[in-house]
Amino acid sequence: MTDQQVQLFLADLAIIILLARLLGIAAKRLGQPPVLGEIIAGILLGPTLFHGKITATLFPVTLRPPLSALANLGVVMFMFAVGYLLDLRLIRGRERVAASVSVSSIILPLSLGVGLGAWLASRHHVHHVLPFALFVSTAMSVTAFPVLALILTDRNMHRTRIGSIALASAATDDVLAWSLLAVVVAIAGAGGQQFRLLLVPVYAGVMFGLVRPLLRGLVDVYQRRAGSRPVSSRRCWRGCCCPRTPPAGWA
Structure with missing residues (x-):
């Protein structure tokens, strides 16, 4: 990257952070989660408005890959922090509740998505109806897990019992949905990469059998x-070992 590109990259980061912060504060004052204002900031800076002129001016094509990589890194770090702070003891004994909520929240979008996909395929003359309908249904069933985690974190609910159950249910939902998406891609035969499905159980086995x-x-x-950890053997003024400061004049 040239010096000019670095300067523009830093300026873009400042614009993104400032606008997201301002709109997040505005959303919070309106009684809404700050993430709602941050999403609106993304829409304002994205290609939706003014035929993408704002995006083309502020975010040249050469700067989009590093910005995207930095955004992905931020999401990864945030999700790691959420997982680190998540207390799974809060959902012990309620695993069935989390699983039932997750499965129930994915069955309805899948069912409605298949019908919507079939209708859209017939309306737009799509030749491969089944992969298209399955893709639409899977896309409708995916949960915006980072958004949910951010809302719960902003409201200090991520360490409560209901927040932990919601995060566990959303995580299970996403695992199922992305697994279904891999099946859809294999059915569609995109790029001839169907063999990758065979690596899924291998990956799961390594993660649960070795990494965990x-x-x-x-x-x-x-x-x-x-x-x-070693504790100082010096006797304190109370006659026992403790790190407290002794009173003045005690030796």
């Missing part, structure tokens, strides 16, 4: 080390 036990072992090691 390794992470659990690391957590156990960390907890053991944190619990075995």
Whole structure:
């Protein structure tokens, strides 16, 4: 990137952050989640208005890949923070509730989406009706998980029981929906990549059979080390070992 592109890149970041922040504050004052104002900011800066002239002026084609990569990194870091702060103990004993909410929230959009996709296919003369209808139904059933997490975080509900159940249900919903999307892509035969479906159980097996036990072992090691920190053997003014500051004149 040239110096001019770097300057424009930093200016674009400032514009995005400033407008999203201002509209987020405005949405919050109206009693709405700040993420609603941030979405409106994205629409204002996106290609929807004025035939994309704002986007073409502020965000040249050469700067869109780094901006997109930075945005994806921000989403990844935010979702990591949400997962790190999520207390799964809040949903213990309520796994059936989370699963039933997730499955129920995906069945209705899938069913309605198939009918809508079939109707649109007949209206627009789509030749491959089944893949198109399945794609529409799957797209309608995907949950905006980062948006939900942001709303719950802004309202300090992500560590409550109902917030944890909502996040768990949305996560399960997204896993099912994206898995269905992979099946749809395989049915459509896009790029001849159907063999990738065979890698899904392998990936799941590695994550649950290898990565998860390794992470659990690391957590156990960390907890053991944190619990075995050396304590000063000096006796304090109360006659026991403690880190409190002794009173003046005590030796």
